[in-house]
Amino acid sequence: MTGTGVGPILIDMLAVDAGYRGSHVLHNVDFEVHEDQFTGIVGPSGAGKTTLLRVLLGTLDPTGGAMSRSKDLRISYVPQLETVNWDFPVTVFECVLMSRTSGRIAPWPTKSERAEVQAVLERLGISDLASRHIRELSGGQQQRMFLARALLRKPNLLLLDEPTSGVDVSTRHDVLHLLGDLHEDGMAIVLTTHDLNGMAAHLPHLVCVNGRVVASGTPHDVITPHVLEQTYGARMEVLEHLGMPVVVDAAPEMIDRRQSA
Amino acid sequence: MMDTILEPLQFAFFQKGLLVATLSGALLGFVGVFIVLRGMSYIGHGLSHAVFGGFAAFQLFAAQLYIIGAGLWGIASALAITQVARRSRVGADAAIGVITTASFALGVALFAKFGTSGPAFDNALFGSILGITPMQIWGLLAVCALTGAFVFLRYRALLFSTFDPDVADVSGVNVGRIEAGLMIVLSLAILATLTVIGVTLVAAMLVIPAVVARMLTDSFGRMLWLSTVIGAVCGLVGMYLSYFAGVPSGTMIVLVGAVVFTVVLAITGGKGLRRSAGLDDHGATEPVRAPVNAL
Numbered sequence: 001m002t003g004t005g006v007g008p009i010l011i012d013m014l015a016v017d018a019g020y021r022g023s024h025v026l027h028n029v030d031f032e033v034h035e036d037q038f039t040g041i042v043g044p045s046g047a048g049k050t051t052l053l054r055v056l057l058g059t060l061d062p063t064g065g066a067m068s069r070s071k072d073l074r075i076s077y078v079p080q081l082e083t084v085n086w087d088f089p090v091t092v093f094e095c096v097l098m099s100r101t102s103g104r105i106a107p108w109p110t111k112s113e114r115a116e117v118q119a120v121l122e123r124l125g126i127s128d129l130a131s132r133h134i135r136e137l138s139g140g141q142q143q144r145m146f147l148a149r150a151l152l153r154k155p156n157l158l159l160l161d162e163p164t165s166g167v168d169v170s171t172r173h174d175v176l177h178l179l180g181d182l183h184e185d186g187m188a189i190v191l192t193t194h195d196l197n198g199m200a201a202h203l204p205h206l207v208c209v210n211g212r213v214v215a216s217g218t219p220h221d222v223i224t225p226h227v228l229e230q231t232y233g234a235r236m237e238v239l240e241h242l243g244m245p246v247v248v249d250a251a252p253e254m255i256d257r258r259q260s261a
Numbered sequence: 262m263m264d265t266i267l268e269p270l271q272f273a274f275f276q277k278g279l280l281v282a283t284l285s286g287a288l289l290g291f292v293g294v295f296i297v298l299r300g301m302s303y304i305g306h307g308l309s310h311a312v313f314g315g316f317a318a319f320q321l322f323a324a325q326l327y328i329i330g331a332g333l334w335g336i337a338s339a340l341a342i343t344q345v346a347r348r349s350r351v352g353a354d355a356a357i358g359v360i361t362t363a364s365f366a367l368g369v370a371l372f373a374k375f376g377t378s379g380p381a382f383d384n385a386l387f388g389s390i391l392g393i394t395p396m397q398i399w400g401l402l403a404v405c406a407l408t409g410a411f412v413f414l415r416y417r418a419l420l421f422s423t424f425d426p427d428v429a430d431v432s433g434v435n436v437g438r439i440e441a442g443l444m445i446v447l448s449l450a451i452l453a454t455l456t457v458i459g460v461t462l463v464a465a466m467l468v469i470p471a472v473v474a475r476m477l478t479d480s481f482g483r484m485l486w487l488s489t490v491i492g493a494v495c496g497l498v499g500m501y502l503s504y505f506a507g508v509p510s511g512t513m514i515v516l517v518g519a520v521v522f523t524v525v526l527a528i529t530g531g532k533g534l535r536r537s538a539g540l541d542d543h544g545a546t547e548p549v550r551a552p553v554n555a556l
């Protein structure tokens with residue numbers, strides 16, 4: 001799979017505008033989500049990453065442009081860990097089962113539902129944590145629990161809001177590897193992030209957003225000083241390390257000195 | 262000792278009061294779990310005051326139907342709060358402050374100007390076991406049944422939308438409808454328990470059993486039944502004590518709740534405090550939920 005999206009289209013946005021209470025956050029955005037896509041949406045705070053995610057989710061209607069969704073579209077969403085009330089009285093099992101909201105009326109799970117939850121927890125390597133309270137999990141385990149809840153809905157598109165925010169480097173690596181595995185299994189994945197370097201190493205396709213789509217393509221196409229300056233409004237240096245572009249956060253005068261040398 | 266305990270039971274009014282107080286405590290404890298976990302304690306407080314406005318207004322014009330009028334008033338207030346908070350720049354707390362206190366003030370003004378043909382002013386505020394009618398008991402039983410049915414049939418959607426409304430919204434749960442349903446149930450619960458607990462004290466019984474239950478468990482299911490039992494016990498014991506102490510039933514029920522809270526806090530210590538401390542944490546930001554979402 002290429003990850004840049006050549007399969008059938010799940011969501012098609014054409015010249016879409018979106019915003020809140022009359023103020024436009026996104027202008028003239030063209031964006032396609034294909035069945036085989038694995039994309040990171042990057043950009044500074046306030047650039048419209050979350051707004052784009054809301055439009056994709058269908059919780060925010062575009063104010064202009066055209067948008068279409070495949071009839072086969074089944075979206076699951078994984079929220080930011082920072083937005084969750086970790087003191088809420090639920091166990092990992094109860095949390096994962098939450099996403100099974102249709103079909104069954106009675107509060108308690110059926111035997112087959114128990115087996116399904118157990119299977120998805122096993123797939124994500126946290127089956128031994130089912131009876132733990134959610135506060136007792138590490139950052140990586142919390143992310144896996146939400147992935148388990150999302151997967152229980154059997155989606156073909158997984159949307160994640162800042163999945164690597166607030167976790168350590170090792171956990172970030174694990175989470176992105178896990179998402180890579182899910183993508184290999186045939187799931188389309190779109191996530192938002194601030195974390196340029198982590199994405200360059202793991203994601204085949206990036207979209208830079210700053211009120212509009214500034215650039216879209218492979219990490220090599222997108223992570224360039226010119227695109228980053230247009231996206232973030234600041235000069236950044238891009239180096240090559242093990243065949244991957246690496247963004248260096250340096251002062252402008254240091255960049256000038258290095259370039260003149 | 263036994264004779265003393267059994268003494269009030271010889272009075273029919275006390276038997277009715279005991280039944281209503283126990284059921285009221287259980288109902289408020291049950292509903293209170295969702296209210297507390299959603300950070301809506303202030304709504305409970307505000308709605309009880311709003312219901313008082315309808316209570317005062319309708320008993321002027323149709324004394325026999327004032328309960329129905331107050332119920333409709335409460336539901337309208339609850340939906341107005343939800344709509345104002347969702348559709349405008351006014352925050353939920355400000356919307357509650359304006360709508361419910363204005364309603365309460367209207368009730369006080371109507372009572373002062375025209376008096377009452379229904380329950381006395383003090384009784385409405387602090388609760389009383391005098392004059393409980395069979396219709397009120399049937400009404401309370403009906404609200405208990407309705408609330409139980411609502412939670413049973415919508416348990417998963419309620420749990421999901423209480424824990425994570427944003428994700429529930431995109432996972433097929435009609436969060437707006439669930440919230441509206443919960444508001445209606447809350448209004449009816451306040452109305453049905455108003456007679457015994459009183460307007461000013463209902464909010465305490467929505468909060469105390471749920472907070473005590475949270476200190477005792479990390480499981481949502483267990484918290485739900487524990488809070489119900491704690492509420493029922495507070496109602497039962499409080500009603501008994503109010504008879505012997507000669508004070509309004511609502512005040513004694515709430516005081517028993519406060520004692521239970523203190524005892525459980527002393528027993529659970531830091532663990533209980535840590536568990537209940539998270540009741541105000543409803544996420545640092547709201548990243549995905551649409552700002553306008555019709556009920």
